[in-house]
Amino acid sequence: MNERLHSVLAQRGIEPESLAEACDVDPKTVARWLGGRVPHPRHRFRAAQFLRVEETFLWPDTPTRTGRPGNGLGTELVGTYQNRASVPRDTWLTLLQEAQKQIDILVFSGTFFAQSNPHVARMLAERAADGVQVRLCFGDPSGRAAAIRGREEGIGDTLAAKIRASLTYYRPLLPKGDCEIRLHDTTLYNSLFRYDNDLLVNPHVFGQPASANPLLHLKRVDATGWFDNYAQSYETVWAGARPWTPDEEGTATHGQD
Structure with a gap:
């Protein structure tokens, strides 16, 4: 069974029949792909284009279109988006709801994360209650990194205000003790x-x-790829961040963008 193809179809909300139509094949053919059969090169290419993923992610053990066997590069890349705003809301919700072990967030303000889903705090609390490790790391609104980033974006102190507003959504998580929230003063590249x-x-x-x-x-493939490099950078920032103490910092009781 091709678990990766199953996963991408589910995350994109695409039916196998739609993939069959895009590739100009019979739906039974797509069913065979899902069962593990490797498509012809032209169908692999069209399927990857339609699903917005790397061909080598869906079929990592097949030769590339240049005739060379896949060397593992790009096999972790499920898909790309032109900008963050173009990521479907259902993708964010599905990933959060289906997490079984850990949820790690690293942002400056992350205002969109709560405002696009007013129930995000409750959902995170539910995942934590089910045993999921939840760690949220926001920029320190009084820190140097947030001030520099604000100047770079041309919004000055607005970024610090957005961080404080965003944090108010997560205040209900602190008394539960199931989720950790920290503030970092780090230059973020991602x-x-x-x-x-x-x-x-x-x-x-x-x-x-x-x-x-x-x-x-x-999507993680092994310990030598992009995924683990980014994951390690999270651990480094998290280790240097401080716990969020809203009462000491005078965070507003309600947030607005």
Whole structure:
């Protein structure tokens, strides 16, 4: 069974019949692909284009179109998005709801994360109650890194205000003790959103808000790939971050963008 093809179809909300139509094949053919049969090269190419993933992710052991066997590069890349705003809301919700081991978030403000899903705090609390490790790491609104990033984006102190507003959504998580929230004062090259072996990487382009920048969807293959490099960077930032103490920092009781 091709678990990767199954997973991508489910995450994209695409029926096998739609993939068959895009590749101009019979639905029974797609069923055989899902069962483990490897498509012809032209069908692999069209399927990967339609699903917005790397061909080598869906079929890592097949020769590339240049005739050379796959060397493992790019096999972790499930898909790319032109910008973070183009990631379907259902993708965020599905990844959060299906996480079984860990959820790690690294952002400056992450305002969109709560405002696109008003129930995010409750959902995170539920995952934590089920044994999922939940760690949220936001920028320190009084820190040097947030001030520099605000100047680079041309919004000045607005970024610090957005961080404080975003944090208010997560205040209910603190008394439960199931989720950890920390503040970092680190230069971020990427925002990171990890759900078990799925990782959404949102690179930061100088002078542009994170929402306007591309997003990469990675799925862990082994310990030598991109996934683990990004995951290790999260651990480094997390280790240097401090616990969030809202009462001491005067965070507002309700947030607004």
